[in-house]
Amino acid sequence: MAQAVEAALGTLAALLLAALLAIVLCSVVMRYVFHTGFVGVEELCIWLHVALIAAAAPLGLDGPLAMRMDLLSRRLPEQWRFAAADGFSIVAGLVFLFGGGEIMALLGGTSPALGLPEWIRFGFVGASGLMLLVVLALKRLSQGRELCLGVSLASGVAIYLAIPLLSVDTGLPASLFLALVAALGLLSAAPLPHAFLAAAYVAIAFGGGLPEPAIVSTAVSGMSKFLLLAIPFFLLAGGLLTVSGAAGRLVRFAETLVGHRRAGLAQTTLLTSVFFSGASGSSVANAAFGASTFYPELVRKGYAPERAGAIIAATSVLDNVIPPSIAFLLLAAATQLSVGSLLVGGFFAGGLMALCLAFAIHFSAGDPGTAPRATAAQCRQALASALPALGLGIIVVAGIRFGVITTTEAAAVAAAYTLLLSLAASGRPVHAFASFRQAAAEAAAIGLLIGTAAPFAFLLALDDIAGLVSRCVSMLGGGAFAVLLLSNLVLLTAGLVLDIGAAILLLGPILLPAAVAAGIDPVQFGVIVVVNLMIHGLTPPIGILIYVVSGVTRVSPTALFGAVLPYLAALLFALVVLCAFALLF
Structure with missing residues (x-):
C-alpha cells in the first residue's frame, strides 16, 4: 500500500x-x-x-x-x-x-x-x-x-x-x-x-x-515565486539529456580532447562534468550520472575505488556553479540579485574551479592508463554529435543574460528541447515520463526546503541577525577584507551542518548587506557564497555528493571523504583566488 x-x-x-x-x-x-x-x-x-x-x-x-x-x-x-x-x-x-x-x-x-x-x-x-x-x-x-x-x-x-x-x-x-x-x-x-x-x-x-x-x-x-519554476525544468532537462543519449555524446567529445593526457579518463570525467553543467544545473544529478557511467571504467583502468569515487564527487561540484545553476536561482530568489549577472559570474568561477581540479587530478590521480590521441577527424565528428547538448547551455544563459527570455522561460525551452531529443532517440515516452517523475520529486524536495526555510529566515530578520553580522564586521575593521574573512568563516562553518540550499536561503540575505556596505560587488559576493557552500558537498558530516556517489558505487563514505582531500584543497584554492579578485576589482 x-x-x-x-x-x-x-x-x-x-x-x-x-x-x-x-x-x-x-x-x-x-x-x-x-x-x-x-x-x-x-x-x-x-x-x-x-x-x-x-x-x-x-x-x-x-x-x-x-x-x-x-x-x-x-x-x-x-x-x-x-x-x-x-x-x-x-x-x-x-x-x-x-x-x-x-x-x-x-x-x-x-x-x-x-x-x-x-x-x-x-x-x-x-x-x-x-x-x-x-x-x-x-x-x-x-x-x-x-x-x-x-x-x-x-x-x-x-x-x-x-x-x-x-x-x-x-x-x-x-x-x-x-x-x-x-x-x-x-x-x-x-x-x-x-x-x-x-x-x-x-x-x-x-x-x-x-x-x-x-x-x-x-x-x-x-x-x-515564478522564478522557482526554473528549478524543476532544469532538473528535467538534465534527466532527459541522459535518456536522449546526448550525455553519452558529451563523454565521447570530452575523451577526444583530453583522454590522451595524463590521468586521461579522470580528466575526461572532469571535462564531461563541465559540459554536462550547461544543461543540468544539478550537482546531485551529475554525481549520480558520473558514478554510474565513469566509476566502473575508472576502476577497470586501475584507479582505486575510493579515488575513482572521489574524482566523480569533486567534479560534480561544478554543476551548481557553471550556468545554468540551481544554486544561483536560489540565491537570486533570496536576495533579488540579477540571475543573468550571477550566471555570467558562474562561468568565470566554474572555469577557475575546473582548472584547479585539472591540476589536482594531474598530480594526484596517478596515470593508470590513457587513451590514444584522437585524430582531427574524430574530434570534429565527436564535436558535431555533441553540439545539440553543448549549444543548449550557451543559448539558455545568453538568452537570460541579454534579457531575450526570462529564466523560467529559458528553463522550459531547455526542458522541451531535451524532451524532443529523448523522444527522437528512444521513441518510448515511458522513459521520458520516468524523467518527469524523478525531476518532480527532486524539485518538490528543493521547493519544500525553500518553503520551510522561509519562517526561519523571517525570524532571523525579526531578530536583526544581519545587524549583528554588521556589528561584528565593524569590530574587525569594517573593510572588505574583514567582510570576506568573516563571511567565509561563517559559510565554511554553516556548510558543515546545513544543507547547501538551506544555507544559501538563510545566510545569503544576512551576509549580502554587509558586503555591499563594505564596497564589494554584490554579484561577485554572491558567486563566492555559492562556491563556498558548494565545496561542502564534499565535506563531512553531510557532504551530499559524497553520499550520492557512495550510494551508487557502494564505496564507504569514510573512504571517499579521505580520498577527496586533494580535490577539496584545489577547490579551496579557487575560493581564495575568487576572494582576492573581489578585493582587487
Missing part, C-alpha cells in the same frame, strides 16, 4: 510538471511569436508549482531527497533508527495539516487573475501534511516498526498539543531556539525540511513572532 500511494503521488507530480511545462511553453509561443499572452499565466503556474511540491513532498521522507544527517541514528538498532526523526516529521505534518486548515477557514476572497478561491493554494499544503502522515505510517508498518511508529506518533502529537500551552520568556532571540531545535532534529536524522518546520512551530513557545497559520502562510509564500 505504501508503494501504491507513493506511485500515485509520483504520477500526480509528474503530470503537474508536464502541465506546467506545457503552459509555460504556450506562453512563450504567444509572447514571442504572436506578441500577446494569457491573463494570469504566472499566477496559475505558481499555484500548480505549489501543488507539485505538495503532491511530491511525501516522497522525500526517505532516501537522498530526505536530506538526513544520518550520523547518530545509524548506531541505533534498526527498529528504533528513525524513532526521534519521525517525531519531527509528525509535528511537521500536523503543522501543515491543521495550520493549512486554519488558513483555509479564515481566508476569504478570490484570485483576481484566476477567479478561484484563495484558500485552494493553502489547501494543497494541508493535504500534503495529511499525505505525509499517511505515507510515514504505511512505510513504518511495512518495515515492521509498529512500536517505533507508536512512540513517534505519541511524542509528535504530544509536542504539537503542548506548544500552544507553553510560554517561556528567556529574553533570548526566538531564532536561537529555532536553530537549536532544528539542530536537534538534524542530529536525530529528521529530514531537513521537517526539522525546520517543526523547529519554527516549537519557537512559538519561546516568543517566536509566527503563530501556526503564519508559519504555513510564510512557507507557502516562500514557494510561490
Whole structure:
C-alpha cells in the first residue's frame, strides 16, 4: 500500500510538471511569436508549482531527497533508527495539516487573475501534511516498526498539543531556539525540511513572532515565486539529456580532447562534468550520472575505488556553479540579485574551479592508463554529435543574460528541447515520463526546503541577525577584507551542518548587506557564497555528493571523504583566488 500511494503521488507530480511545462511553453509561443499572452499565466503556474511540491513532498521522507544527517541514528538498532526523526516529521505534518486548515477557514476572497478561491493554494499544503502522515505510517508498518511508529506518533502529537500551552520568556532571540531545535532534529536524522518546520512551530513557545497559520502562510509564500519554476525544468532537462543519449555524446567529445593526457579518463570525467553543467544545473544529478557511467571504467583502468569515487564527487561540484545553476536561482530568489549577472559570474568561477581540479587530478590521480590521441577527424565528428547538448547551455544563459527570455522561460525551452531529443532517440515516452517523475520529486524536495526555510529566515530578520553580522564586521575593521574573512568563516562553518540550499536561503540575505556596505560587488559576493557552500558537498558530516556517489558505487563514505582531500584543497584554492579578485576589482 505504501508503494501504491507513493506511485500515485509520483504520477500526480509528474503530470503537474508536464502541465506546467506545457503552459509555460504556450506562453512563450504567444509572447514571442504572436506578441500577446494569457491573463494570469504566472499566477496559475505558481499555484500548480505549489501543488507539485505538495503532491511530491511525501516522497522525500526517505532516501537522498530526505536530506538526513544520518550520523547518530545509524548506531541505533534498526527498529528504533528513525524513532526521534519521525517525531519531527509528525509535528511537521500536523503543522501543515491543521495550520493549512486554519488558513483555509479564515481566508476569504478570490484570485483576481484566476477567479478561484484563495484558500485552494493553502489547501494543497494541508493535504500534503495529511499525505505525509499517511505515507510515514504505511512505510513504518511495512518495515515492521509498529512500536517505533507508536512512540513517534505519541511524542509528535504530544509536542504539537503542548506548544500552544507553553510560554517561556528567556529574553533570548526566538531564532536561537529555532536553530537549536532544528539542530536537534538534524542530529536525530529528521529530514531537513521537517526539522525546520517543526523547529519554527516549537519557537512559538519561546516568543517566536509566527503563530501556526503564519508559519504555513510564510512557507507557502516562500514557494510561490515564478522564478522557482526554473528549478524543476532544469532538473528535467538534465534527466532527459541522459535518456536522449546526448550525455553519452558529451563523454565521447570530452575523451577526444583530453583522454590522451595524463590521468586521461579522470580528466575526461572532469571535462564531461563541465559540459554536462550547461544543461543540468544539478550537482546531485551529475554525481549520480558520473558514478554510474565513469566509476566502473575508472576502476577497470586501475584507479582505486575510493579515488575513482572521489574524482566523480569533486567534479560534480561544478554543476551548481557553471550556468545554468540551481544554486544561483536560489540565491537570486533570496536576495533579488540579477540571475543573468550571477550566471555570467558562474562561468568565470566554474572555469577557475575546473582548472584547479585539472591540476589536482594531474598530480594526484596517478596515470593508470590513457587513451590514444584522437585524430582531427574524430574530434570534429565527436564535436558535431555533441553540439545539440553543448549549444543548449550557451543559448539558455545568453538568452537570460541579454534579457531575450526570462529564466523560467529559458528553463522550459531547455526542458522541451531535451524532451524532443529523448523522444527522437528512444521513441518510448515511458522513459521520458520516468524523467518527469524523478525531476518532480527532486524539485518538490528543493521547493519544500525553500518553503520551510522561509519562517526561519523571517525570524532571523525579526531578530536583526544581519545587524549583528554588521556589528561584528565593524569590530574587525569594517573593510572588505574583514567582510570576506568573516563571511567565509561563517559559510565554511554553516556548510558543515546545513544543507547547501538551506544555507544559501538563510545566510545569503544576512551576509549580502554587509558586503555591499563594505564596497564589494554584490554579484561577485554572491558567486563566492555559492562556491563556498558548494565545496561542502564534499565535506563531512553531510557532504551530499559524497553520499550520492557512495550510494551508487557502494564505496564507504569514510573512504571517499579521505580520498577527496586533494580535490577539496584545489577547490579551496579557487575560493581564495575568487576572494582576492573581489578585493582587487
